[in-house]
Amino acid sequence: MVRNKLAAGLKKIYPAGRILTGTLEKKMYSYDSSFYARFRDFIPDAVVLPRSTAEVSATMKLASEHGIPVVPRGAGSGETCGCLAVRGGIVLDFSSWDDVEEVDPENMQVFARPGVVHYQLNEHLADFGLFFPPDPGSTRMCTIGGMVANNSSGLRAVKYGTTEQYVLGLEVVLPDGRIIETGGVNCRALKNVSGLNLTKLFVGSEGILGVITMVRLRVWPRPKARGLAMAVFTDLEAAPAAVLDVYQSGILPSGIEILDSSAIHAVNLYNPAINLPEAEAILIFEVDGNPAGVTWEGEKIVEITKKRASRVEWSTEPGRMAELWRGRSVVAVAAARLRPDGSRIFAGEDISVPLSKVTEALRRIKELGRQHEITVVNYGHIGDGNIHTAPVINLDNPEEVARANALVDAIHRLAIELGGSTTGEHGVGAVRNQYAADEHGRAADIMKQIKETLDPENIMNPGKLLPPGEAGKSV
Amino acid sequence: MVRNKLAAGLKKIYPAGRILTGTLEKKMYSYDSSFYARFRDFIPDAVVLPRSTAEVSATMKLASEHGIPVVPRGAGSGETCGCLAVRGGIVLDFSSWDDVEEVDPENMQVFARPGVVHYQLNEHLADFGLFFPPDPGSTRMCTIGGMVANNSSGLRAVKYGTTEQYVLGLEVVLPDGRIIETGGVNCRALKNVSGLNLTKLFVGSEGILGVITMVRLRVWPRPKARGLAMAVFTDLEAAPAAVLDVYQSGILPSGIEILDSSAIHAVNLYNPAINLPEAEAILIFEVDGNPAGVTWEGEKIVEITKKRASRVEWSTEPGRMAELWRGRSVVAVAAARLRPDGSRIFAGEDISVPLSKVTEALRRIKELGRQHEITVVNYGHIGDGNIHTAPVINLDNPEEVARANALVDAIHRLAIELGGSTTGEHGVGAVRNQYAADEHGRAADIMKQIKETLDPENIMNPGKLLPPGEAGKSV
Numbered sequence: 001m002v003r004n005k006l007a008a009g010l011k012k013i014y015p016a017g018r019i020l021t022g023t024l025e026k027k028m029y030s031y032d033s034s035f036y037a038r039f040r041d042f043i044p045d046a047v048v049l050p051r052s053t054a055e056v057s058a059t060m061k062l063a064s065e066h067g068i069p070v071v072p073r074g075a076g077s078g079e080t081c082g083c084l085a086v087r088g089g090i091v092l093d094f095s096s097w098d099d100v101e102e103v104d105p106e107n108m109q110v111f112a113r114p115g116v117v118h119y120q121l122n123e124h125l126a127d128f129g130l131f132f133p134p135d136p137g138s139t140r141m142c143t144i145g146g147m148v149a150n151n152s153s154g155l156r157a158v159k160y161g162t163t164e165q166y167v168l169g170l171e172v173v174l175p176d177g178r179i180i181e182t183g184g185v186n187c188r189a190l191k192n193v194s195g196l197n198l199t200k201l202f203v204g205s206e207g208i209l210g211v212i213t214m215v216r217l218r219v220w221p222r223p224k225a226r227g228l229a230m231a232v233f234t235d236l237e238a239a240p241a242a243v244l245d246v247y248q249s250g251i252l253p254s255g256i257e258i259l260d261s262s263a264i265h266a267v268n269l270y271n272p273a274i275n276l277p278e279a280e281a282i283l284i285f286e287v288d289g290n291p292a293g294v295t296w297e298g299e300k301i302v303e304i305t306k307k308r309a310s311r312v313e314w315s316t317e318p319g320r321m322a323e324l325w326r327g328r329s330v331v332a333v334a335a336a337r338l339r340p341d342g343s344r345i346f347a348g349e350d351i352s353v354p355l356s357k358v359t360e361a362l363r364r365i366k367e368l369g370r371q372h373e374i375t376v377v378n379y380g381h382i383g384d385g386n387i388h389t390a391p392v393i394n395l396d397n398p399e400e401v402a403r404a405n406a407l408v409d410a411i412h413r414l415a416i417e418l419g420g421s422t423t424g425e426h427g428v429g430a431v432r433n434q435y436a437a438d439e440h441g442r443a444a445d446i447m448k449q450i451k452e453t454l455d456p457e458n459i460m461n462p463g464k465l466l467p468p469g470e471a472g473k474s475v
Numbered sequence: 476m477v478r479n480k481l482a483a484g485l486k487k488i489y490p491a492g493r494i495l496t497g498t499l500e501k502k503m504y505s506y507d508s509s510f511y512a513r514f515r516d517f518i519p520d521a522v523v524l525p526r527s528t529a530e531v532s533a534t535m536k537l538a539s540e541h542g543i544p545v546v547p548r549g550a551g552s553g554e555t556c557g558c559l560a561v562r563g564g565i566v567l568d569f570s571s572w573d574d575v576e577e578v579d580p581e582n583m584q585v586f587a588r589p590g591v592v593h594y595q596l597n598e599h600l601a602d603f604g605l606f607f608p609p610d611p612g613s614t615r616m617c618t619i620g621g622m623v624a625n626n627s628s629g630l631r632a633v634k635y636g637t638t639e640q641y642v643l644g645l646e647v648v649l650p651d652g653r654i655i656e657t658g659g660v661n662c663r664a665l666k667n668v669s670g671l672n673l674t675k676l677f678v679g680s681e682g683i684l685g686v687i688t689m690v691r692l693r694v695w696p697r698p699k700a701r702g703l704a705m706a707v708f709t710d711l712e713a714a715p716a717a718v719l720d721v722y723q724s725g726i727l728p729s730g731i732e733i734l735d736s737s738a739i740h741a742v743n744l745y746n747p748a749i750n751l752p753e754a755e756a757i758l759i760f761e762v763d764g765n766p767a768g769v770t771w772e773g774e775k776i777v778e779i780t781k782k783r784a785s786r787v788e789w790s791t792e793p794g795r796m797a798e799l800w801r802g803r804s805v806v807a808v809a810a811a812r813l814r815p816d817g818s819r820i821f822a823g824e825d826i827s828v829p830l831s832k833v834t835e836a837l838r839r840i841k842e843l844g845r846q847h848e849i850t851v852v853n854y855g856h857i858g859d860g861n862i863h864t865a866p867v868i869n870l871d872n873p874e875e876v877a878r879a880n881a882l883v884d885a886i887h888r889l890a891i892e893l894g895g896s897t898t899g900e901h902g903v904g905a906v907r908n909q910y911a912a913d914e915h916g917r918a919a920d921i922m923k924q925i926k927e928t929l930d931p932e933n934i935m936n937p938g939k940l941l942p943p944g945e946a947g948k949s950v
Contacts, residue, residue, distance in 0.1 A: 104831075105719075105723070106830055107829045107831050108722065108830065128723075129725060153666065161640060162668070164675070178917060179917070180916065180918040180920075180921060181915075181916060181918060182918055184914050184915065185915060185916040186894050187894055187895065187896060187914075188829035188831075188895070189827040189828055189829055189859075189860055189894065189899065190827070190829075190830070190859040190861075191628065191632060191637070191827045191860065191899035192896040192898070193637070193896075193899065193900060193903075194898050194907065194910075194911065194915070195903065195914065195915050195918070195919065195922055196679070196680055196922040196925060197626070197639070197675055197676060197679050197680070198921060198922065200639070200675035201671065201676045204668050205672070208671075209671075220727060221722045221723065221724070221725045221726065221727055222725055223725055244580075247583065248603075248696065249696070250604065250696045250697055250699045250765070251696065252695060252696055290725070290726070290768050290771045290772055291771065292767040292768055292770065292771035293767055293768020293769075293771060296765045296766065297768075352664040352665070353664055354581075354663035354664055354665075355581055355582050355665070356579075356581040381666075384665040384666045385664055385665055386666050419661050419662055420662065420663070420664040420667075421662060421664050421666070421667040421668075422669055423667070423668050423669050425666065426668070427668050427669075428669050428670065432669065435669075436670055439660065439662075439669050439670065440660060440669070440670050441655065441656060441660040442654070442655045443655040443657050443670070443673055444670065445653075446649070446655060446673060446929070447670055447671040449928050449929065450928065451671075452928075453925065453928040465670065465671070466670075
């Protein structure tokens with residue numbers, strides 16, 4: 001009955017080609033890039049492809065009238081089931097609404113619709129000597145709407161921060177269909193402290209408060225130069241200590257990445273030609289800025305890290321930089337090849353810990369791997385304590401899957417125990433909300449209150465981000 | 476009756492020396508640094524000086540029980556009556572709760588109580604080679620609690636952003652006395668995307684949602700070098716064009732300040748020894764970073780701005796930098812001396828406009844000054860479009876005060892017309908909330924909904940930030 005009304009209502013809003021209701025079509029929307037989606041069957045009732053704010057608003061009015069869940073979706077590159085219809089309903093697939101509406105170089109900003117893919121946005125900006133600094137690994141897939149909804153970042157967050165830092169304003173359709181502009185109506189100022197900061201409340205809200213239909217981003221002048229240093233360590237502790245030495249010298253690199261022994265081993269097995277030095281850890285520092293400054297910082301990084309590293313190399317030569325980066329660039333793929341029947345799973349994959357706890361975290365994750373008899377490969381953004389853990393398992397072996405789930409739970413709990421978070425980058429979605437009460441304590445109640453105020457019927461991406469159940473009828 | 480209960484209740488929470496109820500004592504709390512406070516008489520019922528979260532929580536419980544307004548106050552350096560008891564009630568004076576609880580250099584963060592003064596915080600951090608980049612003009616007065624509540628910034632925001640960018644977490648006492656930690660309970664991670672971003676919702680909320688009792692800030696390595704360039708322009712348009720040229724060359728200065736002809740004139744009258752070149756505009760670029768990079772950027776800035784400027788000078792020599800900076804540093808004081816009976820008023824003093832509208836804004840503010848027969852001096856953070864306008868009037872002349880109010884209203888409306896905001900730095904308080912509906916449209920309704928959810932009795936700093944009246948009983 002509701003389903004019939006839904007179909008009829010959607011037909012009034014969208015042309016036939018932009019409503020998908022076939023069984024196979026809908027099945028395609030039951031996946032994101034996570035481990036978890038494989039084992040569940042989150043089939044939406046309908047999928048629509050909006051291309052205007054009016055369409056989104058009409059959809060929300062229809063949905064709120066009938067109490068139907070609505071789930072916004074970008075590229076489906078997420079790792080937390082965040083864009084899956086865990087309670088059925090309508091998926092809004094924004095991948096075809098991918099207009100860069102305007103680059104405004106004079107005002108250092110850009111206006112983009114939610115479906116614009118990250119690297120395409122930066123290609124547009126490059127024509128103006130500008131760039132949007134956050135740099136997720138999924139740049140060729142992920143959409144700007146998804147990046148804003150998840151407050152995405154990547155390897156440059158250490159210097160450039162996360163997506164939120166660049167969002168000046170949003171157009172948002174609320175659960176009841178109302179349309180608001182955050183950050184000021186028609187505002188193009190770079191600074192604005194008028195009013196409550198709704199922009200930043202919506203950034204990272206994972207679609208539970210409303211639907212993002214336009215993003216206004218501050219962008220920056222593209223740096224002219226770049227350099228890479230690789231430092232090799234025979235002691236694991238020496239790596240985070242070297243990171244701190246570099247910070248204390250007054251240098252803020254644009255990226256500081258780590259491969260631990262598990263990752264080095266995986267890379268060398270995957271492609272012996274890369275031939276990374278066998279060691280406890282390899283650090284890669286990226287520095288950007290003006291040519292003279294980059295050279296100065298590179299030389300300084302070599303001088304500083306030499307004190308703890310067994311070997312350091314620095315280059316600003318593009319070919320050599322690509323070689324130095326090669327190990328880091330293949331590690332995610334390499335992990336999957338550690339065993340012939342293995343898959344690298346995205347689960348427990350982006351915990352964040354205090355810098356002072358990185359060594360302990362890496363050691364204990366290895367130990368947890370041994371306890372659960374699962375190979376884990378560790379790498380990540382050590383400069384901000386964000387560790388990518390890659391468990392490698394046989395997905396067809398239910399007993400191994402069960403062990404992986406136990407391992408991942410232990411990794412998440414370890415992050416909280418060490419004063420960190422279950423997620424530094426990929427968000428909560430439907431897979432980490434079980435930890436939300438532990439992570440946030442009573443603040444989680446306030447999150448629920450805000451959700452209930454903006455979405456009293458709980459139709460906006462229900463079952464995500466907030467702790468499940470107990471408090472509040474609708475969350 | 477309520478007042479008696481209030482006095483009795485406060486005595487149970489605070490020792491005698493930290494409750495102020497004398498008429499003169501309370502009168503001292505009827506001022507901030509704004510023009511507006513002079514003409515109103517916002518006397519609180521009581522002032523208390525909390526020094527623990529438990530005291531604040533007990534105060535909020537007492538206040539909510541009796542429906543008494545509570546107004547947090549830092550140094551009173553604000554310009555918007557934001558810390559004044561516009562509806563009476565209790566002022567929480569945090570100036571004596573000024574402990575830097577911990578500098579954690581390994582994790583690049585600091586924990587501070589709300590009353591810590593900005594420059595004192597940076598003095599603590601300097602011992603560790605760290606700094607908190609936002610740099611308000613009121614550094615020797617303003618408190619970190621006030622900076623967070625107002626999302627303060629200053630002349631370095633162009634490169635380093637505003638306070639919000641550095642706030643990793645807060646301890647907040649809610650209107651009903653509940654205590655929450657935002658950004659994760661016991662979290663010391665630099666990256667955390669778990670949960671709704673309550674931290675950023677409270678930053679800039681001007682005390683209307685809760686009381687900030689602890690601030691956890693990310694801090695950065697202190698740059699090793701600094702340089703200043705001064706460029707003189709005979710055409711006003713050439714100044715913002717030169718700013719854009721610099722950005723387009725890939726340089727992001729740590730500050731870009733403008734003095735227009737009115738400010739140059741004021742400075743030279745105030746102190747002829749400073750002897751600024753008479754011109755339509757002077758730009759001062761500050762660059763920071765490593766020594767080699769600073770020199771490179773300085774030379775580049777000279778090369779670029781020379782094309783439009785009549786004169787450019789660059790220095791990294793501390794004595795000469797102080798001289799180049801001298802005009803900018805005295806302009807606020809110099810404005811007040813333009814006439815013997817004059818005072819520079821802080822009203823309409825921090826509008827923010829798109830970079831592309833800076834020239835038009837400066838011209839039209841001058842024209843508005845002529846129309847209203849009031850001298851105005853313009854300077855400010857041109858790098859992010861944030862203009863400081865200083866009207867100079869005789870405060871004892873009611874007719875002039877009335878004209879100043881009309882001028883300031885026109886300046887605020889001009890900012891909105893140009894796609895900017897009535898406030899880039901100092902906030903809304905009780906003086907710009909009349910523009911909130913125009914600035915935010917329907918988004919203002921959502922701000923009200925959030926306020927009503929967290930503070931249903933409207934006791935938290937009432938009469939501030941939100942549009943007055945019409946919607947919602949309590950706001």
